[in-house]
Amino acid sequence: MLEELEVRDLGPIRHAILEPAPGMTAITGETGAGKSMLLNAIGLISGAQAQTTRVAPGQDAAWAQGVFGLSADSHLLPALEEAGLQPEDGLLYLARSVPANGRSRSLANGRTVPRSLLADLSGRLVTIHGQSDQMRMASPARQRDFLDTYAADQEERGSYRQAWERLQALETKLAKLQDQQNEAIQQADYLRESIARIERADPQPGEDARLKEQRDRIEHAAQILEGVTGALAALDSSQLDLEAEAPSAAGLIDQAIQALNSSGVDGLFDESVARLKAMSADLADVVFTLSRQLDGEGKDGDLDKLNARIHELDELKGRWGPSIEDVIAWKEKAAFQLEDMDASPEKVEALQKECESAKAAAFEAAQALSKKRKAAGKALGRRVGDELGALAMGGAGLEVRVREREDGGLDAHGLDDVAFLFTPFPGSPQLPMGSSASGGELSRLMLAMELVAAEGRGIGSQSGAEAERATFIFDEVDAGVGGKAAVELGKRLARLAHSAQVIVVTHLAQVASWADRQFVVAKESGSGSTTTSVSEVAGEGREREIARMLAGSESETSLRHARELLDASRL
Template sequence: MLEELEVKDLGPITQARLTPASGMTAITGETGAGKSMLLNAIGLISGAPAQSARVRPGKESSWAQGVFSLDEGAPALRLVEEAGFEPEDGQIFLARSVPEEGRSRSLLNGRTVPRSLLGQLSEYLVTIHGQSDQLRMASPAKQRDFLDSFAGDRLELEAYRVCWQQLQELETKLAKLSDQQAGAIQQADYLRESINRIDRVDPQPGEDESLKEQRERIEHAAQITQAVTGALAALDSTQLDVDIDAPSVAGLIGQASQSLASAGVSGLFEESIERLHSMNADLSDLVFNLSQLIDPDSQEGDLDKINARIHDLEELKGRWGPTIEDVLGWREQAQFDLEDMDASPERLQALQEECDQARSAALQAAQALSVKRAAAGKALGEQVSRELAALAMAGAGLQVRVRQRAAADLDAHGLDDVAFLFTPFPGSPQLPMGSSASGGELSRLMLAMELTAAQAKGTSPSPGHSRPKSKKSPESGGQLRPAPGERMTFIFDEVDAGVGGKAAVELGKRLAQLAQSAQVIVVTHLAQVASWADRQFVLAKTTGQDAASTSVEEVTGIQREQEIARMLAGSESQTSLDHARELLASSRL
């Protein structure tokens, strides 16, 4: 609820402070006094675009501030806390400074914030029903939200949103998996071809090194044979198939052993002879090993085949190595990955079935929501039409059309296209709301809609037209009345355009009825409307040395009677004063 509005250097207003009533407040004054500037001030603190041309001439900037009280648990309070602020004694301060040149500055509790935050907060705090502001309700989304509030379909709406959210999550997973499927097929083909390639080569651990050694022996066979032959000729020529007269090591060792044994001295050369025998045994073993190296069978091999095999192994190592062991390890992991990929079509099919089930559940929930909306739309249209008749718009009417789209056009809000069609006078075609009436007619239509919504809920609607539960007021005989801080602020401008006489009285009465459950601020030229207000402020022109300015004063007692008399007859004669007193006395619910 708006507890205080302060304005400085905005248009003709030099300085003004208003403390609206919690119920109904009337703002009156002569034409051109600047009543619209108060609405502009509220628009500024609600995040509306700033216009530097409205800064008072000769001043560097204009400034507006609204003090709002919030109840615990209010949506606006949660938004304030999410932005990192704490209310002061249950109040928040929304302010806007507009310089003569440059950008405006938005403040929340004295700290600079984005202008968008003021706009978000105002959605929960203020609804302006003026000529330009009616266009907001022309939005199909706003109309749908209003209808949902009137319908009281919170449970159906929440059930649908749960189904819709689940459907969105599953469809996102399905789309992601489907996108991956093409890549997965290519990857599976690659793994399959790679595994087949490795299997065709069939590498064995250490095979590449063994083949390289074999190749080296074959390539150097002549040098190896020459070296071994020379060594054997020196060590034991008997192992060679050639006649060699030169002594060999084996022969010389044998001669040395025989020479020592021929001495015939027992035990003298026994140790030496044993050592010579041992040397001869080692030599024999060495000669045998060397002789194997010149075995023709050990020198044989197809060098081309060996090189081809080494090439195949090197190719595998270059792609999946760097070693044969790494290649074999990669092949084993690739087999596991391939088996996992081969199961993905089944997962895709299972996920598709889950999506189908979720869509079916969402459609069912959307249809239940649509039934509730259609019934509420009919009731809303009928009740608003009755209210319009009481507001001097006999023959005017509102039709709420709820049409279901095709199942394929399901969206976050269900299946319904909601349209408010307004007939401003008998014989007029039904036209979309917002493009079919004057500002005054639209203001009265909005009043009728807000009254209908409040009557349906027993409390005042919010911007989304849902309201926290209200408390019973003993003073109201048990009538539902919202607790302090829960009251939405409705501002009506031009609601009295083209209205007079008895219809004006009925208009004031309807505003006062709405003010039982919401804070109502009305800018009016009609005494029959202003007389219903709990508090009245008058804007008056004053002429100074530099420029004309506007003062804003609350009127009470005799001053209010005089203002009502002026609005009735343009004078303060005794007759008009008597009429004013009578009007004020009769303007009570």
């Protein structure tokens, strides 16, 4: 509830303090006196766009502050806590400073805060119904929220929310499991392809080293042949040419043995002969080995095929190495992994069935919510139409259209598309709310809607001290209204004030007379300038203001009529 509004240097208002009643407050005054500046002040603390042209001439800045009373269990406390704010003795101070040059500054309980936070906080406390404030009710989301409040469908919405959240959790879990399954399938495919590739190549331990050695021999075959040939020529030339006459190492050793044996002295050269024979045997073995190498040299295979095989083995080592032994070990390990791998198709299938069941449950809960909304929508439209008739808008009507989406799709709020369609006068086509009719008609429509909603919740079920009262501000609600309709308008504002704080800017005495408090906005001239004052009127002062509003004068007749009107304006 708005307990105090203070304004400084805003337009013609130098300084004003307004303390609205907990019930209904009327703001009156001559046309052009500056009543709109009070609404501008409320707009400022509600986060509206600041206009430096509204700073009073010659002043550095305009300033507005609203003081709101909060209950101990206020619905605003979580938002305040999130913003790091705490009520001060149950009060919330929202202020806005607009300099003549520069950027505006928003404050909450004396702390600088973003303008968006100011708008969010005030938006939960104050609802302004004026020509420039109707567009927000054009939002389908706000229309749905209004209908839900009227329908009192908390139980159905709670049931649907639980079903929806369960469905969302299961679908998230299913998507995650399917992603895991896809990853497992991809990994299994990779393992199979890799194992098959290695098996096709069939690498053997140490094969790459042997092949590289073989390639080296082939690439150096001429040098090797030359070296072996020279060695054999020196050791045993007969291996190269049976008719060779050049002496060889093997032949010379044989000659040495024969020479020692022919000495005729037994046992003298036995040790030397034995050593020479051993040398001859070793030499024969070397000659045999070289001879075989000579026979096979250059015949170890095709060099191109050899290089292709080495390249194939190098590729295996590059992917699964670094050695051939590592490649073979990786293949064996991958085979075990492939055997143990489970893509869990059974789990996916079970979770899909669970999701289908949860979706069916959510759809059932959504249908129950939709049924409650449709019934409430018909009742709301009918009762709003009745109220509009009493507000000099006979033939006007509101259709609350609740339709299930054609595709049956669900979202966080159910399966309904909600639309408020307003018919401002007989014969007019149905028009989307917020985009049609005059400011006065829309204000009266909103009054009718708020009144019907409040009575649906039970007007007077809680006193102002026991419950946090919302604040409704009506501007232009009396446009085009007079006579009996004006009385009915004031009466309905007073009825709404039983469950909410109502502030109305009005030109009609029949409306102002119903208020618990009345403030007059008046021009004052002096020192070569004109300013605006805001003062509360009561008793005789209020009778004079009501008389002025009735007849434009304070004659005895108009004063008597004013007193009669004030006495009659009681619920």
